[in-house]
Each structure stands twice: as C-alpha cells, then as structure tokens.
Amino acid sequence: MTFTARSWLAPARPDFPDAIEDPRERKAIKIELLIVFGITLGLSGVRSLLSLVDSLLQSAPLSQQQVQLNVPQAAASLIDLLKQLLSAAQLVGWGALGLYLLWRAGVKITQVGLDRRSPGRDALLTVALAAVIGIPGLALYFISYHLGFSLAVQPSTLNDTWWRPISLTLSAFGNAFAEEVLVIGYLLTRLRQLGVRENNALFGAAVLRGSYHLYQGFGGFVGNLVMGLVFGRLWQKTNRLWPLVAAHTLFDFVSFVGYALLKGHLSWLP
Numbered sequence: 126m127t128f129t130a131r132s133w134l135a136p137a138r139p140d141f142p143d144a145i146e147d148p149r150e151r152k153a154i155k156i157e158l159l160i161v162f163g164i165t166l167g168l169s170g171v172r173s174l175l176s177l178v179d180s181l182l183q184s185a186p187l188s189q190q191q192v193q194l195n196v197p198q199a200a201a202s203l204i205d206l207l208k209q210l211l212s213a214a215q216l217v218g219w220g221a222l223g224l225y226l227l228w229r230a231g232v233k234i235t236q237v238g239l240d241r242r243s244p245g246r247d248a249l250l251t252v253a254l255a256a257v258i259g260i261p262g263l264a265l266y267f268i269s270y271h272l273g274f275s276l277a278v279q280p281s282t283l284n285d286t287w288w289r290p291i292s293l294t295l296s297a298f299g300n301a302f303a304e305e306v307l308v309i310g311y312l313l314t315r316l317r318q319l320g321v322r323e324n325n326a327l328f329g330a331a332v333l334r335g336s337y338h339l340y341q342g343f344g345g346f347v348g349n350l351v352m353g354l355v356f357g358r359l360w361q362k363t364n365r366l367w368p369l370v371a372a373h374t375l376f377d378f379v380s381f382v383g384y385a386l387l388k389g390h391l392s393w394l395p
Contacts, residue, residue, distance in 0.1 A: 144320035154315055157226060162333070165219045166307055170336030177339040180276060187342050188273045195281040195296055195381060202286055209283075209292040216299030223311030230318075237310035238366035250359075250368035251375065258355060259376030262348045269344025276342045280384040293381040301373030308334050309357055310366045327357045 145151055162168070180190055198208035224234055234240070269275040283289045308330050316326035331353030338345035356369050 145318045151319060154319060158312070158315055161223065161226070161307070161311070165222075166304065166333065166337050170333060170339070173337050173339035177342065180340075180342070186273050187276050188270055189277075191277045191279060192340055193279045193282050195283055195293060197283060202284070202288075205284075206286075206288045206292065209288075210295065213292075213295040213299035216296075216303040219303040220306035223307045227311060227314060232314060236364065237306075237314060238360065238364045239306075239310070240367075243365070247365060247368045247371070250363075250365065251371040254356070254359075254368060254372035255375040258352050258372065259379065262352065262376070263380075265348045266341075266344050269342065269347070274342055275344035276340075278341050278345075279388075280381045281388075283385065285385075289385060290382055293385060294378055297377035297381055298370075298374045300377055301370050304334065305356070305366060305369040305373055308353065309360045309369060313357060313360065323361055327354060327361065330357050 145154070176192075180187055183190060195209070197205050198212070199205040224237075224239070227237065228234065235242070266275060266278070270277065281289075281293055283292065312330050312333070313326055316329070317323075321329075331350050334353035335346040335348075335350035338349040356373075360366060360369060
C-alpha cells in the first residue's frame with residue numbers, strides 16, 4: 126500500500142465500532158486505562174522521569190553517567206536465568222492483559238492486527254520498519270550521547286553464559302510485545318472507543334512511549350516519541366500489529382545481542 130504525505134497525515138477511518146456513548150461504559154474504560162497503565166508502562170514513565178531528574182541533579186554530565194538494561198539478577202547462574210525468564214514473562218503478561226481486556230469488551234485480536242492474514246506483507250513491513258526506525262534511532266542516540274543529552278546506555282551486562290543470547294532474545298520480544306500491544310493495540314483502540322480524535326490519540330500514545338524511556342536521557346525520549354508517531358500512524362492506517370511487534374523485537378535483539386558481542390571490541394561503545 127502506498128501512502129502520500131497528505132493521506133499519511135489525515136485521520137484514519139478504521140473498521141471499528143462507533144465510539145461508546147453510554148456514560149457508565151465510558152467511565153469504566155477510563156478507570157480501566159488508569160489501572161492498566163498505573164501498574165505497567167505509565168508507572169514506568171513516572172519512574173523514568175524521576176530517574177532523569179535524579180541524573181540531572183548529579184554533578185557529572187549525563188554522558189558520563191551510565192544506565193544498564195539487562196543486568197544480572199542473581200549470583201547463581203541458574204537462578205539468574207530463571208529470573209531473566211520471569212522478567213520476560215512479566216512483559217508478555219502485560220501485553221496479554223491488554224488483549225484480554227479488549228477481548229472481554231468484544232474486540233477480536235484480529236481487529237488489532239494479531240493474525241496471519243498477510244504474512245508476506247507483514248514481513249516486508251517488519252524489515253522496512255526495522256531499517257527506517259532502527260538505524261536512524263541508533264544514530265540519534267549516539268549523536269545525543271556525544272552532545273551530552275543522553276546517558277551511556279549499556280543494553281546488556283549479563284555474564285557470558287550459554288543462555289545469554291536466549292535471555293536477551295526473549296527480553297527483546299517481551300519489551301516489543303508489551304509496548305506495541307499496550308501502547309498501540311490496546312490504548313489506541315480504547316481511545317477510539319472514547320471518541321478521541323485519531324491525531325490526539327496518536328500524539329498521546331507517542332508521548333507515553335517516550336516517557337518510559339526518559340531514564341536514558343532526552344535522546345531516548347525524542348527517539349521513542351518519533352517511533353511512536355510512525356508506529357501509531359501505521360497501525361491506524363493498516364490495523365496490522367504483528368509487523369510492529371516483529372520490527373521492535375528485531376532492533377532490540379540487534380541492540381541487546383550486538384552490544385553483548387561487541388562490548389570491549391569497539392572503543393566507541395559506552
């Protein structure tokens with residue numbers, strides 16, 4: 126499907142039910158949104174904001190401070206592996222919660238794009254998104270880092286064990302599934318049901334995505350805000366969620382596993 130700049134910016138007309146008018150149902154959805162994001166990514170956004178404020182209050186500039194993503198969680202290797210798997214499972218559970226709540230509300234998962242209707246097209250979208258978002262995203266991070274607007278992000282400090290690639294791959298998928306299902310499939314669907322304008326919903330979801338990356342610095346916020354705008358608009362136009370999950374998994378996998386393999390071999394890596 127080809128999009129012109131005008132059609133891309135115009136609000137979508139999705140194949141979804143009309144906005145809910147019943148006041149009790151609307152109130153229930155708003156409460157549901159507060160609860161879901163109050164225990165998942167919304168809470169992460171508040172914590173990330175506090176982390177950034179704390180970093181700004183330090184005497185050292187942001188570029189001389191570090192933040193680590195996938196870190197050891199236990200001294201014993203087997204226990205560490207189990208904890209890493211539980212962390213990934215928790216993220217998948219967050220996404221599953223969003224899907225379950227939509228299903229209970231009468232929204233089929235096929236309506237948010239989690240089906241096998243067009244695997245070939247989804248695969249092409251995955252590769253295109255991974256390149257369009259992943260490569261510029263990494264470039265933006267390094268520019269922001271060297272300009273002093275971002276912390277030194279270390280995607281993995283896990284020990285060199287046989288299970289490290291498995292753990293990092295599952296972590297990449299868990300992050301992608303939780304974020305894309307909750308922030309795109311679940312949140313944008315609920316906002317449609319509340320009658321929120323498509324562009325307003327898109328911007329709000331993108332700000333949320335950027336907020337829980339604030340712990341990385343300003344570059345992390347801006348990069349993920351842009352990613353959220355692109356991913357959100359693509360979903361609004363196509364209702365395809367699998368390509369977003371797959372592309373996100375792919376560039377997180379490259380970041381996590383690539384960093385683990387190249388750390389110590391390239392002097393310019395944080």
